[in-house]
Amino acid sequence: MINVLMMNTSDIFTQGLKILLEGEDDLEVLEVSDRESNFIEQISDFEPDILLVHLVHGVSDTLKKQINEIREKYKQIRVICIFVSYDKKLIKEALTLGVKGFLLSHSSGEGLIHSIRSVWQHQYVFADEIVTEMIDFLGTECMNKKEKLSRFFSSQNMDMNDRDIDILFLIYKGYKNLEIANELNLSEKTVRDYVSKVYKKLQINHRHKVKAYLTSIIHEKMKE
Template sequence: MNILIVDDDCLVAGALKTILEATKGLHVPACGSDGTEAVSLYRKFQPDVLLMDIRMKEMNGLEASAEILREFPDARILLLTTFSDDEYIIKALKLGAKGYLLKQDYQNIVPAIQAVFSGQTVFGNEIVSKIPSLLQKKQSFCYEDYDINDRELEIIGLIAEGMSNKEIASRLYLSEGTVRNYLSAILEKLNLRDRTQVAVFFYQHKS
């Protein structure tokens, strides 16, 4: 698995590279120091996962994420920062980032990268606890207007809880294939791109 690291602190980038490459199967082809470099390096290497800081000079990690995702909609971006700033969390979620971790959670970085690579969305415990209060409903919303049935709404809620397709299938006594079919229908009906946006949508319109 190729991991691209972008952090304006060269010591942090070097430490992350050492941590990652000490894990079998992980390789870091390059490190960048700002958002502009992140975009350039992503185009060159198209890594499996991009591990990127948020606060950087020139172009920050959120701006770089937006540019990369416009060009590569399936990019797996894991944002890593020392700040649990509410505005950053919201922007990361809405952009479609696959994860947001605090740097002090260094012991969770490798598992988070592996989870993101497998298709999961990862947010540290401190971040997850903030999401519901940050994404409060602004006005009443009717899922029926979007042809969302009760089962689909149930699955949307479980996705918002952070459950994988396998976990949802087990909870609802369905096959994983059936859950994937439901998710595809949900994405189409709500005009969303991925399960991260489903979770954001759910909390934004939660009663």
């Protein structure tokens, strides 16, 4: 039996959702109001496995506190959010809350039930639109960071070509030489040669110092 705790669920949509879930033999549902201060006491005997949160207006500080309080008390619980609308900021906030399931309010009932069972089995679940958004976001973030490195070295009149930037970016990410070789489809010896070359250009001989230097460049530029 999978115990599903529904929060932030006061509209017609979620009432219908509760009826849908209660029709499944392996799901037991308890709905609590996030407006009540004693909501933790309401679920003390329920031992929830899944926390299902309907996000209509984003993640408020109160909701963050409540979700964290539930996750602290019930270590095994896994969180699924149903988004009415979403953006990069909201997805990032949900990730920091330990959310495992990212669904949309127009998701099918069958899809939701399947997602609950999947998350219960320690899997991540994403609506297709959110996957696309996250891939675009992560790709843009990586490109932005590499571009920041490239622009910085150019502004310092340092001769760093595209391959040098690739190597430096992967060093920044904590990759070892063999991992860099696998990522860039190069031999490990070739990577060692590139690493030695960029160290010489930077006039820094220790990897952790190079990484710290690159981190300072990227983070400083991201503040601008």
